[in-house]
Amino acid sequence: MVKPxxxxxxVQYIKGLKSPTATQALLVELAAIPNPTAQESRQLDKLIRLEKINQKAEAMKAEAARMLSARREDQRKAHTRELIELGGIVAMVDFPVDRGTLTGTLLWALDQFRTDDDLQHTLKRRGDTFIAERENEKKVETQASAEVAANAAAAEKVPA
Structure with missing residues (x-):
């Protein structure tokens, strides 16, 4: 039997609903009977089981909606990150920041890819090499800055 x-x-929740379902209204009606018959008790038990199933289904729907929302948010963030990275590449090569020029250049490159199958691979290699060299330069600069900072800190600690 259900906990009272x-x-x-x-029942209080259902009474507070603007438009309860027919089964919810029947559950409220049967729950209000002070001394239910055996048949009314069975009907009440069935309606209670149905309400609990409906509650679980609503909870699962809400969880599914949260999962879908989180997935869409992750996809949106990944897309935004990709766009930011592409903008960073335009800045990294000091390309003129003019949408028309950039679009025209990309369209020209696509036209060239259609006529020269090897061009895309050649440009990719060149771009990958450029990016790798930039990253190595940044690592060297970072290491040099760290060494300068460490030397300066060590020099401050040595008494004169």
Whole structure:
């Protein structure tokens, strides 16, 4: 049998609904009977089971909606990150920041790819090499800055 507090709380919840379903209205009606018959008790038990199933289904729908929302948000963030990286590449090569020029250049490159199958691979290699060299330069600069900072800190600690 159902705990009486769940039933009384749920009946109050149903009474607060603007438009309860027919089964919810019947559950409220049967729950209000002080001395139910055996048939009314069975009907009440079935309606209670149905309400609990409906509650679980609503909870699962809400969880599914949260998962979908999180997935869409992750996809949106990944897309935004990709766009930012592409903008960073335009800045990295000091390309003129003019949408028309950039678009025209990309369209020209696509036309060239259609006529020269090897061009895309050649340009990719060149671009990958450029990016790798930039990253190595940044690592060297970072290491040099760290060494200068370490030397300066060590020099401050040595008494004169």
């Amino acid at each position: 507090e769940w039933l009384s709380e749920h």
